[in-house]
Amino acid sequence: MSFKPPSDTKKPKNVKVSQLCELCHSRKALIKRPKNMQKICKLCFFHVFETEIHNTIVSNSLFAVGEKVAVGASGGKDSTVLAYVLKLLNERYHYGIDIVLLSIDEGIVGYRDDSLATVKRNKEQYQLPLEIVSYRELYDWTMDEIVACAGVRNSCTYCGVFRRQALDRGAAKLGIKHVVTGHNADDMAETVLMNILRGDVARLEKSTSIITQSAGSPVKRSKPFKFSYQKEIVLYAHYKKLDYFSTECTYAPEAFRGTARELMKNLEAVRPSCIIDIIQSGEMLRLKPKKVKKAPPAQAADAVEVRSDGSVLLNRHSGFIDGNRCERCGYLSSNKICKACMLLEGLQQNRAKILLDTDSSIAGAAKLTRTLEKLTF
Numbered sequence: 001m002s003f004k005p006p007s008d009t010k011k012p013k014n015v016k017v018s019q020l021c022e023l024c025h026s027r028k029a030l031i032k033r034p035k036n037m038q039k040i041c042k043l044c045f046f047h048v049f050e051t052e053i054h055n056t057i058v059s060n061s062l063f064a065v066g067e068k069v070a071v072g073a074s075g076g077k078d079s080t081v082l083a084y085v086l087k088l089l090n091e092r093y094h095y096g097i098d099i100v101l102l103s104i105d106e107g108i109v110g111y112r113d114d115s116l117a118t119v120k121r122n123k124e125q126y127q128l129p130l131e132i133v134s135y136r137e138l139y140d141w142t143m144d145e146i147v148a149c150a151g152v153r154n155s156c157t158y159c160g161v162f163r164r165q166a167l168d169r170g171a172a173k174l175g176i177k178h179v180v181t182g183h184n185a186d187d188m189a190e191t192v193l194m195n196i197l198r199g200d201v202a203r204l205e206k207s208t209s210i211i212t213q214s215a216g217s218p219v220k221r222s223k224p225f226k227f228s229y230q231k232e233i234v235l236y237a238h239y240k241k242l243d244y245f246s247t248e249c250t251y252a253p254e255a256f257r258g259t260a261r262e263l264m265k266n267l268e269a270v271r272p273s274c275i276i277d278i279i280q281s282g283e284m285l286r287l288k289p290k291k292v293k294k295a296p297p298a299q300a301a302d303a304v305e306v307r308s309d310g311s312v313l314l315n316r317h318s319g320f321i322d323g324n325r326c327e328r329c330g331y332l333s334s335n336k337i338c339k340a341c342m343l344l345e346g347l348q349q350n351r352a353k354i355l356l357d358t359d360s361s362i363a364g365a366a367k368l369t370r371t372l373e374k375l376t377f
């Protein structure tokens with residue numbers, strides 16, 4: 001699709017030719033585009049940014065007329081810009097979709113409560129309906145309680161498993177089969193790098209898909225920002241004066257993801273196109289078809305190992321059968337018991353242990369023995 005710069009009746013005065021926008025050649029360039037270093041004006045930046053997202057949506061046939069679509073809204077810059085741009089493009093190009101904001105309340109005081117206040121304002125600003133699903137209501141645990149019980153080290157493992165299920169359940173409640181998320185090009189390139197560095201070949205192939213859907217799941221997910229740079233999303237939010245929440249989660253992201261992010265930033269500083277180049281390289285990777293081995297039926301206990309300290313090890317290679325349902329909660333699961341229920345079981349065991357340890361009826365020698373048992377030399 002060729003680019004037509006937006007017209008503007010206001011012509012700039014006294015602007016040197018070298019300062020003019022490289023796209024419209026009529027307004028003063030104010031922005032150096034992070035994606036390709038082009039010097040452009042504000043209006044042209046809005047236009048290229050929105051048009052690229054529209055092209056991604058159209059070339060991947062993301063939406064169908066009459067479809068109800070939920071935006072996974074966290075109040076952060078990515079999902080706020082996504083809700084704003086999607087509403088704008090839906091009106092501009094007549095996608096004919098029905099947009100709803102869907103938020104997850106993980107129960108993280110000082111982070112999620114404040115960011116949800118932003119989503120509630122976005123609801124009014126963009127005139128979009130909002131549904132909030134909480135971990136408390138679904139699992140009877142908040143992330144703060146989980147971290148208090150299982151430690152901060154595994155917070156993102158618990159949170160990721162619970163969020164995936166919470167989004168599906170929230171979408172099902174609203175009768176929605178499509179959730180769009182604000183994952184951007186930087187996130188995707190970071191994931192590709194992480195999977196390469198870990199040698200996680202199974203995940204590598206899926207990590208660049210714009211649409212993902214588990215077998216048998218009624219809810220598909222898509223990423224309209226697959227090719228949008230994080231820096232451009234921030235610039236767009238800034239110049240459009242969008243209302244978003246910028247504080248990071250209290251629980252640090254996975255240490256290894258942090259390292260991959262740092263590596264990406266260093267690479268981007270030297271060569272901005274490397275973000276898209278990594279995504280494109282990831283898209284070209286194809287796994288050799290695996291020889292099918294007959295595996296014994298999966299045992300739930302093999303799927304998730306809950307260690308004595310409450311930490312978890314999710315095992316993805318334990319006799320996978322797509323489309324099954326969890327015996328406990330009915331959610332789609334490749335094992336008899338889904339990952340969320342296994343994690344909840346580990347948490348309950350740990351909570352029972354903590355309650356026992358802090359029980360005042362256990363005093364004196366028994367308590368001392370327990371304390372000594374915990375010490376390792």
Ligand code: SF4
Nearest residue numbers: 155156159249251253
């Ligand atoms: S950083 Fe981790 S704990 Fe915090 S919201 Fe994200 S996944 Fe959850």
Ligand SMILES: [Zn+2]
Nearest residue numbers: 021024041044
């Ligand atoms: Zn311009």
Ligand SMILES: [Zn+2]
Nearest residue numbers: 326329338341
């Ligand atoms: Zn379950």
